[in-house]
Amino acid sequence: MIQPSALHSRLLLVGCGKMGGALLKGWKEQHPNLSITVVDPAAPDADFRRASDISESFDCIILAVKPQVMTETIMQLKHLVSPATLILSIAAGKPISFFEGLLDVRQPVIRVMPNTPAAIGYGMSVLCANCHVTSMQKDQATLLMSSVGLAEWIDDENLMDAVTAVSGSGPAYVFHLIESLAEAGETVGLSHDLSMKLARQTVVGSALLAQQSDRLDAATLRQNVTSPGGTTEAALKVLMAEQSGLTDLMSRAVSAARNRGRELADK
Structure with a gap:
């Protein structure tokens, strides 16, 4: 300190x-x-x-x-x-x-x-x-x-501008992830309060785990949670789809934020 x-x-x-x-x-x-x-x-x-x-x-x-x-x-x-x-x-x-x-x-x-x-x-x-x-x-x-x-x-x-798009705006992306995960929980039958609590604590706990596991990259931590043929793998097949998955979506979001930063420089 x-x-x-x-x-x-x-x-x-x-x-x-x-x-x-x-x-x-x-x-x-x-x-x-x-x-x-x-x-x-x-x-x-x-x-x-x-x-x-x-x-x-x-x-x-x-x-x-x-x-x-x-x-x-x-x-x-x-x-x-x-x-x-x-x-x-x-x-x-x-x-x-x-x-x-x-x-x-x-x-x-x-x-x-x-x-x-x-x-x-x-x-x-x-x-x-x-x-x-x-x-x-x-x-x-x-x-x-x-x-x-x-x-x-x-x-x-x-x-x-790239830094702004990743870490400057990044907290909003994480908060939206919590929102989206909680809403998805409601669509499969969970109450609003319970689903939000599960989503919020899962993101907080996962972030702390990533921080404390500095010898393991995010991909390894993800693989450690994923059992072959299990529920997590089924979800990741959707999230990691080449054309419509989270990686492509996040890339487009970050590019949009970076480009907006460049536009602000001209105003």
């Missing part, structure tokens, strides 16, 4: 929606003494400060607003950005060059794609930095994101 004292940056979180709120919850739980100010342009709530009311300086500004309002948000915050301020963006589809264009081509910028399980310390974050980010800033970003789950760095920013 990372010690709270290891994170000494003064942080400004801009945007406290689903993802920003999840990160804030995780950071507060892991680092109760962390200095973090929150601005939410989309909320009139008195608990959130307005950008125009802030005059202090920050080591890092975390941008967690929707891509569609990012330009307007940055314009409202420019008075808070110095040449040494680290910009950390979690917005899908907005490349590092977008922020360099609005601020300064030498501005330190890190693009991050986290996901909502960060709220409970089980997030997955992938980071990519421009050449102006210092080693100390990279270390602080790593500490910040790894305190709410796993954090990985990549050098090729072109992969970020």
Whole structure:
């Protein structure tokens, strides 16, 4: 576990929606003494400060607003950005060059794609930095994101749309799997409550088993549950059908998410 004292940056979180709120919850739980100010342009709530009311300086500004309002948000915050301020963006589809264009081509910028399980310390974050980010800033970003789950760095920013499609949007796919499995249980006679409980716990337990069985890949774990000629094999013949199976469906879903990320970069 990372010690709270290891994170000494003064942080400004801009945007406290689903993802920003999840990160804030995780950071507060892991680092109760962390200095973090929150601005939410989309909320009139008195608990959130307005950008125009802030005059202090920050080591890092975390941008967690929707891509569609990012330009307007940055314009409202420019008075808070110095040449040494680290910009950390979690917005899908907005490349590092977008922020360099609005601020300064030498501005330190890190693009991050986290996901909502960060709220409970089980997030997955992938980071990519421009050449102006210092080693100390990279270390602080790593500490910040790894305190709410796993954090990985990549050098090729072109992969970020694919990352978004797999892990950024991935929790929604898993939740839909729970929904679909529960609905399927109802079609074979189970009550709604029982079927949902079975589906939810099966996904949770299977995920924990996969995490703890780090020497076994997912295919091996699947094979361990599948008896020749049994009920699981019968179901997998449907799920693994070449033309209509889950692999093909998931591939099309991930491609759609990746392509949408590319479209957002042009807006």
